[in-house]
Amino acid sequence: xxxxxxxxxxxxxxxxxxxxxxxxxxxxxxxxxxxxxxxxxxxxxxxxxxxxxxxxxxxxxxxxxxxxxxxxxxxxxxxxxxxxxxxxxxxxxxxxxxxxxxxxxxxxxxxxxxxxxxxxxxxxxxxxxxxxxxxxxxxxxxxxxxxxxxxxxxxxxxxxxxxxxxxxxxxxxxxxxxxxxxxxxxxxxxxxxxxxxxxxxxxxxxxxxxxxxxxxxxxxxxxxxxxxxxxxxxxxxxxxxxxxxxxxxxxxxxxxxxxxxxxxxxxxxxxxxxxxxxxxxxxxxxxxxxxxxxxxxxxxxxxxxxxxxxxxxxxxxxxxxxxxxxxxxxxxxxxxxxxxxxxxxxxxxxxxxxxxxxxxxxxxxx
Amino acid sequence: xxxxxxxxxxxxxxxxxxxxxxxxxxxxxxxxxxxxxxxxxxxxxxxxxxxxxxxxxxxxxxxxxxxxxxxxxxxxxxxxxxxxxxxxxxxxxxxxxxxxxxxxxxxxxxxxxxxxxxxxxxxxxxxxxxxxxxxxxxxxxxxxxxxxxxxxxxxxxxxxxxxxxxxxxxxxxxxxxxxxxxxxxxxxxxxxxxxxxxxxxxxxxxxxxxxxxxxxxxxxxxxxxxxxxxxxxxxxxxxxxxxxxxxxxxxx
Numbered sequence: 270x271x272x273x274x275x276x277x278x279x280x281x282x283x284x285x286x287x288x289x290x291x292x293x294x295x296x297x298x299x300x301x302x303x304x305x306x307x308x309x310x311x312x313x314x315x316x317x318x319x320x321x322x323x324x325x326x327x328x329x330x331x332x333x334x335x336x337x338x339x340x341x342x343x344x345x346x347x348x349x350x351x352x353x354x355x356x357x358x359x360x361x362x363x364x365x366x367x368x369x370x371x372x373x374x375x376x377x378x379x380x381x382x383x384x385x386x387x388x389x390x391x392x393x394x395x396x397x398x399x400x401x402x403x404x405x406x407x408x409x410x411x412x413x414x415x416x417x418x419x420x421x422x423x424x425x426x427x428x429x430x431x432x433x434x435x436x437x438x439x440x441x442x443x444x445x446x447x448x449x450x451x452x453x454x455x456x457x458x459x460x461x462x463x464x465x466x467x468x469x470x471x472x473x474x475x476x477x478x479x480x481x482x483x484x485x486x487x488x489x490x491x492x493x494x495x496x497x498x499x500x501x502x503x504x505x506x507x508x509x510x511x512x513x514x515x516x517x518x519x520x521x522x523x524x525x526x527x528x529x530x531x532x533x534x535x536x537x538x539x540x541x542x543x544x545x546x547x548x549x550x551x552x553x554x555x556x557x558x559x560x561x562x563x564x565x566x567x568x569x570x571x572x573x574x575x576x577x578x579x580x581x582x583x584x585x586x587x588x589x590x591x592x593x594x595x596x597x598x599x600x601x602x603x604x605x606x607x608x609x610x611x612x613x614x615x616x617x618x619x620x621x622x623x624x625x626x627x628x629x630x631x632x633x634x635x
Numbered sequence: 636x637x638x639x640x641x642x643x644x645x646x647x648x649x650x651x652x653x654x655x656x657x658x659x660x661x662x663x664x665x666x667x668x669x670x671x672x673x674x675x676x677x678x679x680x681x682x683x684x685x686x687x688x689x690x691x692x693x694x695x696x697x698x699x700x701x702x703x704x705x706x707x708x709x710x711x712x713x714x715x716x717x718x719x720x721x722x723x724x725x726x727x728x729x730x731x732x733x734x735x736x737x738x739x740x741x742x743x744x745x746x747x748x749x750x751x752x753x754x755x756x757x758x759x760x761x762x763x764x765x766x767x768x769x770x771x772x773x774x775x776x777x778x779x780x781x782x783x784x785x786x787x788x789x790x791x792x793x794x795x796x797x798x799x800x801x802x803x804x805x806x807x808x809x810x811x812x813x814x815x816x817x818x819x820x821x822x823x824x825x826x827x828x829x830x831x832x833x834x835x836x837x838x839x840x841x842x843x844x845x846x847x848x849x850x851x852x853x854x855x856x857x858x859x860x861x862x863x864x865x866x867x868x869x870x871x872x873x874x875x876x877x878x879x880x881x882x883x884x885x886x887x
Contacts, residue, residue, distance in 0.1 A: 273750060288836070292709060298658055316789075322708070367855065384887060447806075470839070474794070486791070487801045487805070488804075488805075492792075496791055496792065497791070498788070498789075498791075501789070507688035507692075508688050509698055510688065510692065510697060510698055511688035511689075511691045511692040511695070511697050511698065511699070512678065512691075512695060512696065512697045512698040512699075512701075513688060513691065514678055520681065521685075522685075526683070527670070530678070531677070533677055538809070538810035538811045538814065539810075540791070564811060567809050567810065567811060568808055568809035569808055569809045569812070570809070570811070572810065573811045579677045580676065580677050581811075581815060583815060583819055592815065592818045592819045592821075592822055593673070593677065593818075593822070595819075595822065596821075596822030596825055596826070599822070600822075600825055600826060600829060600835065603826055604829055605827065607833045610748070610833075610837075611837070613750055613839070617762040621753075633797045
């Protein structure tokens with residue numbers, strides 16, 4: 270329920286003060302906070318009301334929700350039932366249709382300026398947003414309306430943060446990341462397709478328990494989760510430094526677990542916590558399972574194909590080719606052309622000198 | 636013109652030692668950067684050792700070593716470029732390529748190169764070369780800039796990242812695109828090298844004025860009947876003074 274503090278909800282459930290302190294300490298640990306922050310966190314949990322969250326879905330595939338419900342620490346059920354007051358979420362809630370829309374209106378009115386707006390997916394702008402309609406209204410309209418009263422906005426996944434697949438070229442629906450539409454609210458971008466479950470819960474925890482958005486980098490991503498390249502936290506990095514690369518996904522080197530850089534790993538340009546947090550309670554992550562990172566947390570990653578190549582197609586109209594191929598062909602063409610030019614010049618000079626010699630001889634005979 | 640009458644060539648001291656050293660340092664840097672850069676972007680040979688990386692690492696030409704060479708050469712290129720900017724302010728000859736006065740001859744030069752015209756007026760700095768060098772300087776600035784932007788991101792909270800990388804990444808949209816552009820522009824240096832070397836040899840053979848040797852000796856030998864129309868761009872005084880005995884830049 271919104272309107273009660275965490276301490277109150279603990280008391281209601283008949284849990285002891287000791288359990289409350291233990292829980293708070295665990296939360297501090299999950300968020301990666303120093304021990305000196307624990308008292309502050311406990312104070313916040315005693316005084317801060319549970320934050321109502323409105324979770325909207327635009328153009329998306331629900332992989333963010335799928336990811337969230339697999340969070341191991343804290344459990345997604347803990348998050349949804351104990352830590353926040355998730356008022357609206359089309360995917361998780363039981364109600365539907367008009368009652369749900371009515372409830373949304375109520376919440377938006379009652380907690381105006383206090384609720385967190387979590388957006389999964391993004392709005393298409395073409396045809397006045399008619400490519401995505403929710404409850405008879407375009408998602409664009411719904412999003413703008415919900416953003417008006419939000420204290421802060423969380424952009425879930427690459428869709429909301431940087432456009433993802435629906436904004437990839439040629440982007441027929443003109444889908445845009447939500448920061449193009451919501452310009453007057455603080456936005457926390459949590460890119461990834463999907464983001465790591467623990468990153469999602471960690472971001473929510475930080476927001477609801479401190480009542481403020483986590484420190485963000487220049488791109489608006491939480492520094493604590495997106496501050497490092499996957500490349501720099503990758504356990505296969507020593508193979509990269511030593512120059513030991515997998516050539517094809519099924520070769521001997523792949524079985525030995527060498528670096529996947531040559532088969533297109535985007536780890537060196539992707540910022541995420543895959544290397545240190547890993548996925549689903551640290552079981553694995555794409556690179557560990559032998560697949561090169563496709564850079565799903567990076568801007569415009571769909572447009573930098575093919576994924577399994579380091580040298581990607583360059584923006585030349587009409588052809589699919591790499592910079593190296595074009596460079597070599599242009600170089601060969603230049604050398605050929607200049608060789609022809611050298612021969613032409615030699616012929617011209619010979620002719621010119623014959624002409625001068627002829628003139629000289631003519632002058633002599635005169 | 637008593638002295639000049641004995642000679643058939645006028646020696647023009649075009650490139651000071653500093654400029655010549657800069658030219659060859661930059662040449663080496665660009666070659667090293669190009670080759671190592673090709674490797675870094677797409678490692679065309681992989682480690683011969685099949686053991687643990689810690690064992691293999693010191694014994695082979697590792698990625699780490701290639702990258703270190705690339706980054707070091709990048710720093711040298713940066714310093715060399717800053718030195719070139721310093722040189723720009725020291726001598727008139729070092730500003731010659733920026734003088735727009737003789738760009739009108741560009742058409743003549745190009746038409747001569749494609750065999751339409753017979754010849755163009757004698758020049759000390761070919762207008763096509765002037766344009767090409769401005770272009771190549773722009774490319775060097777681009778490579779230094781994008782290179783350090785990528786380099787800075789090895790520590791996203793560091794000073795280089797703050798000063799160069801962050802806004803550059805915002806400009807390019809994403810980091811991978813930046814890598815792609817860095818490689819595309821690298822190939823332009825390869826093309827420039829082909830044309831540059833060819834045209835230097837071409838001019839050396841065609842006019843026999845010491846074009847090829849000038850980046851070693853610093854001198855150009857100009858026949859007196861072909862005094863360059865832009866000679867004053869490279870001289871500290873009037874051409875009449877050079878030809879007369881009051882010469883300022885004439886040495887021997």
